[in-house]
Amino acid sequence: MPGVVDFAEALTKAVDDSGLSLERIQHHLAARGMQVSLSTLSYWRRGRSRPERPESLKVVAALEELLHLDGGFLTDRLGDRRPRGRWVGQAMSLEDMWDSRATDLGEVISRIDRLQPTASTYLTVKDRQVIGPDRREVEMHCTGVVQALEDGVDRFLAIQLADAADLGVATIEAGAPCRLGRVRSEDATGFLVAEVLFDRVLRAGETALVDYTVRMRPGADSEVCDRRFLRPVGDYVLQIDFHPDAVPARCYRFARPSLHEPETALSDLWIGTTASTHIHVRNSKPGIYGVRWEWE
Template sequence: MAEFAEALARAVEASGLSLERIQHHLEQRGVQVSLSTLSYWRRGRSRPERPESLQAVAALEEILRLAPGALTGSLGGRRPRGRWVERATALEGIWGDAAIDLGREIARVNRLLPAPAKYLSVRDQAVIGPDRREVEIRSSAVIEAFEDGVDRMLIAKTADDTDRSPGDIVAEKSCRVGRVRRDDDHKLLVAEIILDRVLRAGETALVDLRLISDPGADSASADRTFLRTLRNYVLEVEFHPGAVPVRCHSFTRPGPDAPDVETGELWIGTTCAAHLVVPEAQAGHVHGVKWEWE
């Protein structure tokens, strides 16, 4: 990606054209590319991959008076795509087989590059019922597209060892649930979340979800992992008035298999709720809340 961005930046500077003029020349050739996409390409924040984007690159070579292939040759092969724990693209091949081993697939795509979107902010609210078991997590997020054409995201939901199943995912207001695959043996659910519109680079969307739980024992924690660093993560745990724990604290883990690091005591207020604010949630880290019933 860096090679393409550097080549494009040099060519734009040498041409003396502004991005607005370049966009105008593209439009004259019947090629539609937003200014934010051109800016992202030049700065290396995203790269052209879709057929229409590659057509735009070929047109850029002509507009910037470059030799054919000067820009397209710097792109290399198509980069792999995968999911987040929240991943803003569809996984190729994951929907093909109803009996697919999702545990294996998620392990595979975890090693791939993030998709062309990121979270700007996330607020999760875990709801604990009168039987001390988690009812659901209500999640409200703002995402931003890195490039044109983002119209969906992929959510993976895992369950505790004591849960009876991975539960379910319900979309609210600004999105809807598309294809869903479940692996009950690994207590894993993957759902395709369809946005209410197609995003161009730099545009944002609201994503409101309910992650339905199916616990088989008392719940004792709620947490989340991000594959990209996120500023402004809020996790609130709302307890039923008839089931309030004796202690509540925040914790983090530098990785899924690392030990917990307790980060502070959390006060449970008169509304029977406690919350955690993470100003900067590090990529790959687990951030969460734990509590004790006795």
Template structure:
């Protein structure tokens, strides 16, 4: 994008650029500048177009260098930002997920990564999954991060995609369901706007709607992750006879058992993964009989 290249060539931070704009009587937030630079939104209002013209002066560009690259206006109500950070979903569902996101008006994915992640899957007395509680720490790549996308993929035997509930430091924004592809996409809004390097806690509950006994829990990693913990809590009246961990190095790769897991007196088992690699799958399976 022309603006991104111009900012990089100038050596100016977004904070300095914003300050130069203010000195010229133009008010634009750093988050807006960040979205313009990454192409996640575009200036269209008259005041925004004026700001772009002033940016050309600040960045020492020929008049029209930026304004001439904007092109035609996007159709209102149908344009959606491309999701750039889809964390913790089935990689093979990413294409279908994109179709679901394209039905959402201006739903933004956050430029952030997970530093640590813990999933707790709860199995009820009927041997079916009740929910997965997810606690994570995210770190912003750049300024202006105030939300992230979360996708929930239902099993073929599930009655529906279930639901997503936010806890404490965040809240659920817009939610869209794609029943054809068993997908639920939710906008998770943070309690503050993050700058580059800032961290935030995100606690969610993924409510399940199973139609059959549950036999596994796992996660596919789109990006590398330093620390991951997966725990499965079984109801005292529904404890499996065997529980073991497994992994796959990439999509379509053969599944490899990595060892039996002890089910303790609390009727739970857990798996710890250090340095999970992008594309890999780590999970727990169990046998009822």
């Protein structure tokens, strides 16, 4: 394919030349033990996302064989892993925080035409999770201070993933001084991705207040709440408010550098007379910080 240098263009031409539909390509890949969605293949063709995870790169190698291309023809056109700004060295990847679900998340994000991580970071953030009398999540109220890492930042992306037992994807509302921009959700993957817009455009180093509430649709007892940070955060507070009629038997905190590593910093938490508990994390590295509890 003379003159073809872009991965998306090369893949599109190879698929067209093969005469195979994306459904047939998906079927052939599945026969080789590789599960990839039609939407992923479509986004790769259109250049709205591209393979970066090791599992995805194996699919690309299989596509080269399936489409009768020279080995490395598609892979070589991926180039280096896409940078996402000068701040990228400080950030974790989506794969670190969401593991195999990162591809699904990337596809939802791509429909907003902005890629994570955005050019901002939390200086402080507080999450307040409310658990109802039926032991199920009611809502998460999030407030914080966000600092721009580059000029021109006017929003960030809020991400929520439904549990496997949930009845549907969560909903989101913004509080003053924020407002919602584009919101995308998918029942198939369980992801909610929403733009939370600041009240002004920030220059590098400037800050904005954020306020939003996520309301869940739980289908089973809740047992864990966590926050996933792609970059360092100065101050993080996670408060869990249990209903007085639904107080767990045990509650403990945990931390996890990424989904590829085990939970650490396990310690019991006291549940106070108001049926509430919390964790406070200062100057934390990127990672997952949360609270687990047991009902019996």
